[in-house]
Amino acid sequence: MSGMQHLEQSLRYQFKERDLLRQALTHRSYAGKHNERLEFLGDGVLNFVVAALLFKQFQRIDEGDLSRVRASLVKQDTLAQLAQQLQVASYLRLGEGELKSGGFNRPSIQADAVEAIFGAIYLDGGFAAVYKVIEQLYRPLIEQSDPKTLGKDAKTLLQETVQALRMDLPVYTVVDTQGAAHDQTFVVSCTLDQLGINTRAKGSSRRSAEQAAASLALAAIDKQHKAN
Amino acid sequence: MSGMQHLEQSLRYQFKERDLLRQALTHRSYAGKHNERLEFLGDGVLNFVVAALLFKQFQRIDEGDLSRVRASLVKQDTLAQLAQQLQVASYLRLGEGELKSGGFNRPSIQADAVEAIFGAIYLDGGFAAVYKVIEQLYRPLIEQSDPKTLGKDAKTLLQETVQALRMDLPVYTVVDTQGAAHDQTFVVSCTLDQLGINTRAKGSSRRSAEQAAASLALAAIDKQHKAN
Numbered sequence: 001m002s003g004m005q006h007l008e009q010s011l012r013y014q015f016k017e018r019d020l021l022r023q024a025l026t027h028r029s030y031a032g033k034h035n036e037r038l039e040f041l042g043d044g045v046l047n048f049v050v051a052a053l054l055f056k057q058f059q060r061i062d063e064g065d066l067s068r069v070r071a072s073l074v075k076q077d078t079l080a081q082l083a084q085q086l087q088v089a090s091y092l093r094l095g096e097g098e099l100k101s102g103g104f105n106r107p108s109i110q111a112d113a114v115e116a117i118f119g120a121i122y123l124d125g126g127f128a129a130v131y132k133v134i135e136q137l138y139r140p141l142i143e144q145s146d147p148k149t150l151g152k153d154a155k156t157l158l159q160e161t162v163q164a165l166r167m168d169l170p171v172y173t174v175v176d177t178q179g180a181a182h183d184q185t186f187v188v189s190c191t192l193d194q195l196g197i198n199t200r201a202k203g204s205s206r207r208s209a210e211q212a213a214a215s216l217a218l219a220a221i222d223k224q225h226k227a228n
Numbered sequence: 229m230s231g232m233q234h235l236e237q238s239l240r241y242q243f244k245e246r247d248l249l250r251q252a253l254t255h256r257s258y259a260g261k262h263n264e265r266l267e268f269l270g271d272g273v274l275n276f277v278v279a280a281l282l283f284k285q286f287q288r289i290d291e292g293d294l295s296r297v298r299a300s301l302v303k304q305d306t307l308a309q310l311a312q313q314l315q316v317a318s319y320l321r322l323g324e325g326e327l328k329s330g331g332f333n334r335p336s337i338q339a340d341a342v343e344a345i346f347g348a349i350y351l352d353g354g355f356a357a358v359y360k361v362i363e364q365l366y367r368p369l370i371e372q373s374d375p376k377t378l379g380k381d382a383k384t385l386l387q388e389t390v391q392a393l394r395m396d397l398p399v400y401t402v403v404d405t406q407g408a409a410h411d412q413t414f415v416v417s418c419t420l421d422q423l424g425i426n427t428r429a430k431g432s433s434r435r436s437a438e439q440a441a442a443s444l445a446l447a448a449i450d451k452q453h454k455a456n
Binding site: 036037039040041043044045047048051052055062063066067122127128131 | 264265267268269271272273275276279280283290291294295350355356359
């Protein structure tokens with residue numbers, strides 16, 4: 001179990017009952033006690049601790065922005081990133097089927113295990129202990145985050161950006177659809193006449209193509225600003 | 229401020245900084261600092277503490293059932309019930325418009341204030357203090373609750389009930405629609421042939437009429453069982 005010691009070092013938390021950590025790392029495909037109840041508990045404590053950290057960090061941000069930023073910080077992508085950082089994949093216990101299909105590397109399995117670890121720490125060491133662990137892991141993410149933009153989609157950001165520049169709103173146009181009806185690809189352009197910007201992007205839905213085109217337009221605005 | 233003392237007694241918590249309690253009771257329609265950030269914080273701590281209480285109370289229930297029961301315990305209706313019990317309405321601070329339109333009695337405003345109070349207690353007294361307050365308020369609700377049924381809709385419960393009785397599934401039929409297209413009322417029947425049960429109910433959507441008819445069918449089954 002020397003492996004678990006390394007994980008404990010990364011977490012900066014030492015379990016009194018290591019069985020709890022072991023359970024947190026056990027996927028339901030593995031025989032025996034798995035981590036889904038711990039994940040339920042860990043999801044709860046994570047959501048709250050991140051709420052408390054954001055409440056303290058951003059004193060003048062309203063609850064709508066706090067909610068959006070929190071959603072972005074506790075979503076699967078972010079948790080899977082933390083799982084990478086903690087090298088959770090190498091400690092996971094999976095059943096045969098999951099093993100063979102590469103379940104170790106599946107973001108959802110990794111993210112769930114991270115939440116379960118938080119649940120296990122709460123049970124093992126109490127609230128203060130898990131608060132400290134989550135704070136250490138999230139402090140860098142929170143300090144880097146801009147609560148006015150984090151978690152906003154590209155179309156919203158682009159709209160806010162052009163409004164701040166007092167320019168006309170972007171115009172999205174479907175310029176092409178490719179493929180059969182059930183498996184279409186949409187090509188959408190995003191035009192900002194006054195800025196001389198016209199971008200194009202593909203997506204499996206009109207919406208996703210628009211978002212991609214908006215991202216490119218944001219990058220183009222950014223480039224113009226840096227050039228000036 | 230003797231009123232606030234009574235509220236503190238109901239909560240069994242005494243604030244060090246009563247301004248926090250005052251802010252928790254202040255709706256955004258009122259001038260000055262309102263309770264929405266505290267509500268964000270309180271929502272987080274409530275969700276987590278109820279998760280932790282359920283985790284402890286129901287050792288053999290899987291995370292799906294835990295989530296459903298929690299959702300039922302933290303929803304607006306339940307919080308508005310707690311608000312009634314704490315007589316929160318009489319302490320609320322609302323703006324003119326809300327005052328005139330009876331905002332005191334609006335379940336959403338009351339429920340939000342209860343969450344904000346939890347947030348305020350966390351800030352004032354820390355996690356252990358708010359855990360204790362929430363536990364006292366929720367203990368009776370949790371002890372009464374059946375984790376196999378709480379939060380399930382009537383159609384789901386009815387289906388599970390007839391399956392347990394090894395009977396045919398209920399049949400729902402729209403027997404009448406009344407009113408104009410944009411404002412229709414649906415009349416739906418729910419038939420359980422083998423039990424000789426046929427109920428009818430109205431609703432503003434087909435779905436809500438089916439749920440109401442299922443509720444009546446559940447009551448009818450219950451009555452048959454008590455008669456035997």
